[in-house]
Amino acid sequence: MFKSLNKQNLRILRDINPNIIHTLWIHLTAKGKRNLKSMFIVCNKARIYIHKTAEINVKEGSFMLFNRGWVRKDPFRSLLIMREHSKLNITGKVTLCSGAKISVNENAELTIGRSTFNSSVSLYCYQKIEIGDDCLIGENSIIRDSNGHEIIGNTTPEKEPIKIGNRVWIGVNTIILKGITIGDGAIIAAGSVINRDIPPGCLAGGVPAKVIKEKIEWIF
Numbered sequence: 001m002f003k004s005l006n007k008q009n010l011r012i013l014r015d016i017n018p019n020i021i022h023t024l025w026i027h028l029t030a031k032g033k034r035n036l037k038s039m040f041i042v043c044n045k046a047r048i049y050i051h052k053t054a055e056i057n058v059k060e061g062s063f064m065l066f067n068r069g070w071v072r073k074d075p076f077r078s079l080l081i082m083r084e085h086s087k088l089n090i091t092g093k094v095t096l097c098s099g100a101k102i103s104v105n106e107n108a109e110l111t112i113g114r115s116t117f118n119s120s121v122s123l124y125c126y127q128k129i130e131i132g133d134d135c136l137i138g139e140n141s142i143i144r145d146s147n148g149h150e151i152i153g154n155t156t157p158e159k160e161p162i163k164i165g166n167r168v169w170i171g172v173n174t175i176i177l178k179g180i181t182i183g184d185g186a187i188i189a190a191g192s193v194i195n196r197d198i199p200p201g202c203l204a205g206g207v208p209a210k211v212i213k214e215k216i217e218w219i220f
Contacts, residue, residue: 054082128161138172
């Protein structure tokens with residue numbers, strides 16, 4: 001069976017500290033599309049709850065490194081919760097560092113492209129969150145597409161999808177709220193609260209965030 005592993009995935013397994021029990025458990029028991037060339041790899045120790053109706057789909061040639069530590073045997077655990085009929089789609093090579101929290105609620109769908117998430121990032125998906133390719137998400141950032149609770153007399157939806165484009169750099173301690181679209185190539189300054197759409201190729205920051213500079217570029 002392991003002869004079908006390609007050279008790149010063999011190098012990944014050699015260089016990290018995989019939690020073999022959790023990795024095999026996901027591949028053998030969770031619903032969805034995966035194989036030994038499209039892997040969901042749990043690193044170090046993690047806490048995982050996946051409902052029997054939830055799906056983890058990894059696109060051919062892609063992988064997810066979940067809870068990758070800064071050092072071997074990193075003491076900080078990540079948490080993955082997938083409720084009834086939820087979906088997690090991995091469409092690129094994704095690294096999610098230690099201390100992360102991913103919660104995909106009932107009937108919700110989280111899609112992540114080729115991107116890197118630094119330590120202690122939190123993703124709370126109640127409806128739909130899409131994250132594109134070549135994104136860099138700073139540590140302690142929070143992305144959530146719901147208020148979490150209904151407000152009496154509030155006429156706005158409790159849940160609205162979030163879409164983050166390609167090559168987006170999100171600084172540390174950023175909060176991205178429901179219903180937001182962040183355009184390709186945008187940069188979000190550290191400590192920002194995003195409660196409105198950010199156009200492509202802009203630097204935005206503040207509480208709440210506003211566009212600071214246009215026509216910018218950054219190097220990954």
